[in-house]
Amino acid sequence: MQSWADLWRAGELLEAIRRALDRFRSVILETELKPEDIHGYLEELKYSLIEADVAFEVAESLCSLIEDRVIGVKIARLSDRRSLVESALKTSILDILRSVEPEKSFEDIIRESSKPCIALFLGVNGVGKTLTIAKLGWRLKRSGFKVVLACSDTFRAGAIEQLEILSKMVGVDLVKQVYGGDPAAVAYDAVQYAKARGLDIVLIDTAGRMQTKRNLLDEMRKIVRVVNPDVRIFVGDALTGNDIVDQAVEFNKYVGIDGAIVTKMDADVKGGAILNIAYTLRKPIFFIGVGSGIDDLIEYDPVYVASMLGF
């Protein structure tokens, strides 16, 4: 063993003292986080997530992501464990939101598809399909695309007039038939209309339907068979919170979904729905609806959405 004098001669004494102090600091002042240290915070967090409409399994999985991130991390003994958990929560939420960022923008999908690109919109009643289609038609028109809307909602009273007013407002073509007509036939007509005129995109509006009504889902499958859409967009309403998961899963199972739009983000104070759908559906979210005006549709941006959720 080297004496202090040897160390001094070798000019290493100061270095040895520094190392000893570091060891002392890490033993006395630092600790490695163990599951029991944060168990309480995680339980508390899980229930606040559930109160914010985050589905139970999503909340559980977020908590275990956080646990994986922080267990074993060396922290100062007196440091605030809650803020460590909070920053791990923010990172985990951002990870989930980033996982559904589209690889290709909606506009690129149109550009890369054969002409016309056919987009089918589906979702339960009142989620905002029709308004979203008008917003999107308006947005695409301004980007230079030639757009036609197809009114395949031949069921709900007022649906045809609603889309007619919106199509005039945004200045894009509309193909419609009469109430009680076959929705697949309207979609087919709209595709022929677009082909004949060299249009870029057909946006097909459909009647809202519960995800549990098999006969109505069969009608959607018929539209899919007849026009073979390039992209099937699930429209989900942020205000439906937890139920959005069941809707998306059933539509995906029965009809197939390529991506999603989440509406009414402006009116949602809780924020769980978009996390639920991102985590469960794992399909790209192309846009979010942020109001009832025609311009209130913005491209999905995980960082912006996280900021809307308060992170």
Ligand SMILES: Nc1nc2c(ncn2[C@@H]2O[C@H](COP(=O)(O)OP(=O)(O)OP(=O)(O)O)[C@@H](O)[C@H]2O)c(=O)[nH]1
């Ligand atoms: N605040 C807000 N309201 C929205 C948004 N999107 C749609 N809405 C409103 O939601 C209501 C329903 O919109 P629609 O577009 O008719 O919904 P839909 O899914 O077509 O309804 P059905 O055809 O009956 O299935 C309307 O009052 C819209 O103004 C949004 O992003 N924010």
Ligand SMILES: [Mg+2]
């Ligand atoms: Mg509608």
